[in-house]
Amino acid sequence: MTTLLNPQQLPDAESLLSILANELITYLKPNTAIVGIHSGGAWIAEQLTPLLRQSSPEHDLTLGVLDSSFYRDDYNQRGLHAETRPSQIPFDVEGKHILLIDDVFYTGRTIRAAMNELFDYGRPASITLAVLVNRGGRELPICPQIAALELEVPQHQKLQLSRDGNNRLHFTLEENA
């Protein structure tokens, strides 16, 4: 794992997205759905869906979005997230193979919250976690099966995905407050 310290070494989000798409193709099977975690994961899932549909049109891949604010474990410390977005799961989760997508994997707490929420929709057949970057620092026994890049980011920094007006994805590096 390389270590990121300055903004000049930022990974290119768009090329990581292509890597992720290629890896995910092997995970496609009947009854698969792709679920992006708000907001970065949702942007990635939105762009992955047409690519994956093109490569395997026979699987009829459906897309959903999760905002796990109501399941977060820091609610008692930090209150409700100021910007919650409605989760949209327009398919029956029961028995589905879920490809769960997020931008950056860090502590694992967001993924725990997202999985808890997902199970309130039904019992999936399986969940596969895929991310653009695994930045290290997990605090729970949760780990992505697919990471387009393993890149250690120091604790005082935040690797943030953003989307520009042309729907292109970019990483920025921010100092934690």
Added chain:
Amino acid sequence: MYNPQLTKDGKLKHLLTIEGLPRAILNQILDTAESFVGVAEREVKKVPLLRGKTVCNIFFENSTRTRTTFEIAAKRLSADVINLNVNTSSQSKGETILDTVDNLTAMHADMFVVRHAESGAAHFIAKHVAPHIHVINAGDGRHAHPTQGLLDVFTIRRYKPEMHNLRVALVGDVLHSRVARSEIHALTTLGVPEVRVIAPKTLLPQDVEKLGVQVYHDMNTGLKDVDVIMMLRLQNERMSGALLPSAQEYYKCYGLTPEKLALAKPDAIVLHPGPMNRGVEIDSAVADGKQSVILPQVTYGIAVRMAVMSILAGNSE
């Protein structure tokens, strides 16, 4: 300016009245409620936010619907819920409001939902409680019923998202209505440019114009080209006073019939906070008609109350 509803850093700690709340807080509540609408459509209609918390519905005045929706909202947030109808319990034995509250606090309650016939009761309790306890006003006298005002604007926003472009009319007994006051504050805070009140002079408060509304005494002019009609409940006890001649007379002048509804825009929606007096303030053909959103109001009321409870419970000093 000091606002007893807010924490030092401006977050909502109690919900006592909409008056004086910034637009950003109203929008946060409405946006959060939007997320809770979907929760009710899932296999498991619960989220774990208030797990381990105890919500006490203290109703010094009866209201089955409001209490039920608060109870469902708290239960869908995974809270434990205690319902107290105080007029039938300890107060009849002489206990004061604050003794009732202190006793419930000693039982480790985390949130009080308060309905009282006296204006200011919820403020009074909010001033008294320990800092970790949150208070929601579920209706106090003629003063305020903030969650009703919020669920009404939430319903309007769902059907008519362009709030800055709306003409809204409130019809009926504004004078005695805490609902009307909360609705007016919510609408004006959210930037609705034209809010009308339509009522006989005897059912309007003095200086009602100061709330930022236009006054009409006649349905024919008042309903013309409005997008939203918010009917108010005519309380039966007003009939016995000198304020109104009779229910029949009131229906003739201020009852919402299909003919009067036709004066509004063709796609206008009709709201009513319930319980309805059919044939007094509203005709059944309107209440059950295509333009009525009275039952969606009830459904959305749960999502809005879930939003309020989960925002408050997360904002402690």
